[in-house]
Every structure is written in structure tokens, then in C-alpha cells.
Amino acid sequence: KNEVEQSPQNLTAQEGEFITINCSYSVGISALHWLQQHPGGGIVSLFMLSSGKKKHGRLIATINIQEKHSSLHITASHPRDSAVYICAVPLYGGSQGNLIFGKGTKLSVKP
């Protein structure tokens, strides 16, 4: 069974700062997911990645499958980036199927 650890748990940044959130997991996988949950509660999938790096706007996700580690970066952070960021991996490996989730990183970006 996979275990997922995220760090930090809480993060406060000033607008414009570069932000990094880390995720480690215990069992080999084919893909990892990053999710965003806004204060209103809705959950949005940000990335599904299996190798290297992906970029969407100011968000960048990287993964090292061998080291079982992924990072989510936010460049030029903005108050609207304030949310909980959740890392998730397939319970028994692979790339899909039922996910298990990290406890999330609560990000607050101050103007």
C-alpha cells in the first residue's frame, strides 16, 4: 500500500514569491496527481505526470520516479493561488485507479 507524505503542511508567502511544495510516496507508480482545493471546497486536477516536468501557466510540476518524489512550483505567486494543494498517487501503483492522498499543503499568499 502506498503512503504519501507532503511538506510543508502550511505555507505563507508574499505575493510574487516562488513557492515549492514537496511530495514523497512509498510504492512505485506510473503517474502522480496534483490537485488544488479552493477555500470554497471544490477540487481541481492540476497535473497528472509520469516523468520529467509539466507546466501550466505559472504552475510547474516535476517528478523523479526513481526517487519517488515530486514537487509543485508556483512562480510569481498571487493571492488567488491561496488554496490547499494535494498530492495523490494510485493506491496500488500504476497511473489510475483509486487514489490515496497526502494531507495537503495549505498555501496562503499575502498581498
Add this chain to the structure above:
Amino acid sequence: DAGVIQSPRHEVTEMGQEVTLRCKPISGHNSLFWYRQTMMRGLELLIYFNNNVPIDDSGMPEDRFSAKMPNASFSTLKIQPSEPRDSAVYFCAISEGVDDYGYTFGSGTRLTVV
């Protein structure tokens, strides 16, 4: 949320009553998941369906919980009888398996059992 519609958005019910949560996937998918989120335990899988067939229901807390997926466009999660400890946000999600994002979540149903 364009891919998954959940209803109701909020539900307040008395202990012992039956509660039915609904999920309507709009976009194409092959898998559908029910997750529960609480402050203490975070997000947890309850059950998931693949091509409308239940694959893993090991996360369903007890016999009070049941889920159905009669067709590809509709699924229900029922709690009977409900208890205060069932209070949580229940999310339905679909997996399309082929795009860059992987999963689409509904807006969730916030259930409060008093």
C-alpha cells in the same frame, strides 16, 4: 465542474434518516469514484466503479453505506440510517485516463447529520 454534477450541494438531516447523494458524470469516463473528506482523515476512497461495475468497496465504512451505478450517467451513494459521524463532504470523481489531468471532481455534497 463541467464534467461531474453532484446533488444536493448541502444536506442537513437528522440521525437515523436515510440520505441519498447523487452524481451525474457528463463527460466521457471509464471509472467513477466516491470519496469522503473530513478534517480528521482527509480524503478517503469509499468505492469505485469501472465501466459501471463496483471494483473496490473496501472503503465503505459499514453496511449502512451502499452505492449503485445503474448506467454510465448516474451513480448514487446511500446512507441508511445516517449517524452524526457520517458528517463530511462527499465527492464524486471520474477518471478519463487519457488526458493531462486524469480526474474530474464534482463540487461535493456537504452532509451534516444532527
